Amino acid sequence: MTDRYAVIGNPISHSKSPLIHAMFAAQTGQDISYEAIEAPLDGFAATITRLRTTGYRGCNVTVPFKFEAFKLATELSERALSAQAVNTLLLRDDSIVGDNTDGLGLGRDIQENLQTRLDAKRVLLLGAGGAAYGVVLPLLQTGASMTVVNRTTAKADELARHFAAHGHIATHSFDSLAGQQFDIVINATSSGLSNELPPLPETIFAPDALAYDMMYGRETPFMAFARERGARVADGLGMLVEQAAEAFFIWRGVRPDTHAVLSRLRTA
Numbered sequence: 076m077t078d079r080y081a082v083i084g085n086p087i088s089h090s091k092s093p094l095i096h097a098m099f100a101a102q103t104g105q106d107i108s109y110e111a112i113e114a115p116l117d118g119f120a121a122t123i124t125r126l127r128t129t130g131y132r133g134c135n136v137t138v139p140f141k142f143e144a145f146k147l148a149t150e151l152s153e154r155a156l157s158a159q160a161v162n163t164l165l166l167r168d169d170s171i172v173g174d175n176t177d178g179l180g181l182g183r184d185i186q187e188n189l190q191t192r193l194d195a196k197r198v199l200l201l202g203a204g205g206a207a208y209g210v211v212l213p214l215l216q217t218g219a220s221m222t223v224v225n226r227t228t229a230k231a232d233e234l235a236r237h238f239a240a241h242g243h244i245a246t247h248s249f250d251s252l253a254g255q256q257f258d259i260v261i262n263a264t265s266s267g268l269s270n271e272l273p274p275l276p277e278t279i280f281a282p283d284a285l286a287y288d289m290m291y292g293r294e295t296p297f298m299a300f301a302r303e304r305g306a307r308v309a310d311g312l313g314m315l316v317e318q319a320a321e322a323f324f325i326w327r328g329v330r331p332d333t334h335a336v337l338s339r340l341r342t343a
């Protein structure tokens with residue numbers, strides 16, 4: 076019988092996860108189905124209950140449900156515990172196992188696909204939501220020097236406190252970034268979804284900087300802003316494929332070839 080999986084978010088119609096998992100399944104010969112499900116904003120837990128009772132084996136979780144997924148899980152991986160956010164659920168009869176593959180996905184995309192070293196680089200992370208929490212620890216572990224800025228400054232401070240045992244994280248408001256430069260600027264806000272630009276200073280990008288937007292599928296105002304100021308620009312498609320591959324491995328025990336899938340998506 077075909078094993079069923081899904082990605083849950085709100086909104087979700089833009090998601091490329093069903094296509095990616097279909098490509099992984101075809102490549103590895105796994106018999107699975109994978110669909111996109113929009114949960115009502117107040118209906119995440121009810122959606123998971125429905126999936127469990129109808130035989131789904133796992134799901135990915137995206138905006139804005141990653142913190143709720145963390146709370147709902149009955150078992151957590153170390154990655155999920157450190158992130159306090161969950162993007163991958165393994166649905167078992169007697170348990171819901173939460174994991175977080177976002178950080179690993181971002182690290183693989185920047186270091187392997189984009190051939191950009193993170194160690195000793197000045198990294199600015201925009202945002203302090205689920206996506207940001209998911210990537211902080213793997214970034215700190217590379218030896219990068221980390222700064223976090225968030226529209227709601229208190230949340231950036233909370234994030235820095237949460238990870239303090241793993242390394243120092245400087246925090247800023249967007250206003251207090253003036254005069255600073257970074258080698259890698261990662262947009263982990265959802266500003267692209269509403270076509271908005273986080274209020275960054277004009278001179279934020281160091282020479283040869285990489286501007287990385289976790290969003291994918293179209294040029295965001297952040298990507299356009301960075302391109303106009305001479306930065307190298309990447310969207311989050313590579314991260315999406317890499318984090319999906321790790322989720323696929325958790326569910327199926329098989330590692331797909333991400334390079335083949337990513338290049339097919341890029342040329343499509």
Ligand code: NDP
Nearest residue numbers: 202203204205206226227263264265266271289311314315
């Ligand atoms: P959350 O809803 O948990 O957090 C949203 C964050 O964005 C908060 O820090 C919020 O700030 C900030 N924000 C929202 N609008 C603006 C704005 N106009 N200007 C500045 N900051 C803003 O979302 P997630 O963290 O889960 O997801 C964030 C993004 O990352 C999404 O676009 C998602 O698609 C993408 N993503 C991509 C992945 C990939 O594989 N490529 C994986 C994971 C996420 P405040 O606290 O002030 O509200």
